[in-house]
Amino acid sequence: MANHNSNNEANVLHPHITPMSTYLKVAGALFGLTFLTVIAHHFNAQLGAFAAPIAFLIAAVKATFVLLYFMHLKDDTNMNRAIFATGFFFLIVLLLFSVVDIVTRVVEVSPL
Template sequence: MASNNEHKHDPNVLHPHISPTSMYLKVAAALFALTILTVVAHHFHVQLGAFAGPIAFGIAAVKATLVLLYFMHLKDDNNMNRAIFASGFFFLVVLLLFSVIDIATRVVETSPL
């Protein structure tokens, strides 16, 4: 029989699937900072002009990436789950691309009235 000493948990050993609390606090602080940056960027949207949208989407993409990697544990997950998430974003880009092409190629119609 195995002795009880073999089954004791050593609190000094860090297991790869267990993330330390400090990491979650750092990621949460980064998300709060990016949220504040989003609010600041919104206040300067007139000065940013055409760059306001891409800047907002860029900040949102960084926040979504942090959530996916750390809170949804994709950082420590296998490559199949990463591929599934990446394919979802790929098809989102395809959908947006088709929408942009549709809007850009529309013919302006004038009313005969």
């Protein structure tokens, strides 16, 4: 017989049981967003400068679904959410520094 402890310690693993229907809905949304990405790619020329922001927005929504449901951040503690948010914050800082570096470069003309 399994031993069921009634104490609520912080170190005890409490699994979060998510219904299969939720996983199927999220998977369907991910497939739909992937299909939307393919459609957006076909209209790349018409979207012009908005093509990249739209692609990044779709990717961000897909990443949010994966983080919340498949990585169980929806049911996790605020500390783990803060750790993930900090990682994304520093990723954005890295990308911003890269963009600033590229934009502020001086074009060199070869004397030859």
